[in-house]
Amino acid sequence: MAHYLQLHDWNVSPAEAVALQKQLRSQIRIGPIATPPKTIAGCDISFNKFEETVYAGIVVLNLETLETIEEAGVISTAPFPYIPGLLSFREIPSLLEAWSKLKTEPDVVMFDGHGTAHPRRIGIASHAGLFLNRPTFGCGKSVLVGKYEEPAPERGSWSPMLHYGDVVGAALRTKNKVNPVYVSPGHLIDLETAIALTLACDGGRRGVGPHGIAPRGVGYRIPEPTRRTHNLVNALRKGERPDLTT
């Protein structure tokens, strides 16, 4: 039900993919988010090593309560290999299939990867943002490009990621004394908002324990949208979610 723009063909060679990125990057807009988001979606794919079949999924949550509003999943095939810098060409096609199955239209989308923290400033979050035509940002578990100073050990502290003089993202601590995650704007959003949304997606922040006080052990390094979607696609891969294929 949810729709998106088919800006270009995905059946391209690595060289053509790079050319497309250079062409598309001028359309990316980084800036304050236009409308306060009420829902947020997480995206991810899973697959068996050496196999071309991919299990893609999207989980939409209420930003206020972090309750899961909707789930979508598809079993597809990735015609493109994993090449650092060209991740979007491998993952976006199947994610768009899952997106089209959504009844809900998420206000903002989080990706497991980067946005502007990319060698050509157009990581999967930025690329997908152009197709989805809505705010998107990346929250990765490791760095592709960018140097940064270790942020303070407390949750919430962050330091800018620099690449050729540009602040391309932030190393953000989502949990005390735990490795940071790497946040960067994708499209129609700015770094500060992307950081705030990432922190707002901490499962231990609210809704758990007496008076909403989170007990120890809840609240993970990986924000809820990505964490839940990761669990979803892994379950899909193991055949534990036949309901999603229906």
Add this chain to the structure above:
DNA sequence: GCGACAG
């Protein structure tokens, strides 16, 4: 030329 390299 050498090393790095999201998922």
Add this chain to the structure above:
DNA sequence: ATCTTGTCGC
């Protein structure tokens, strides 16, 4: 990404 048990530290 995926394959896996135990183990070090708060």
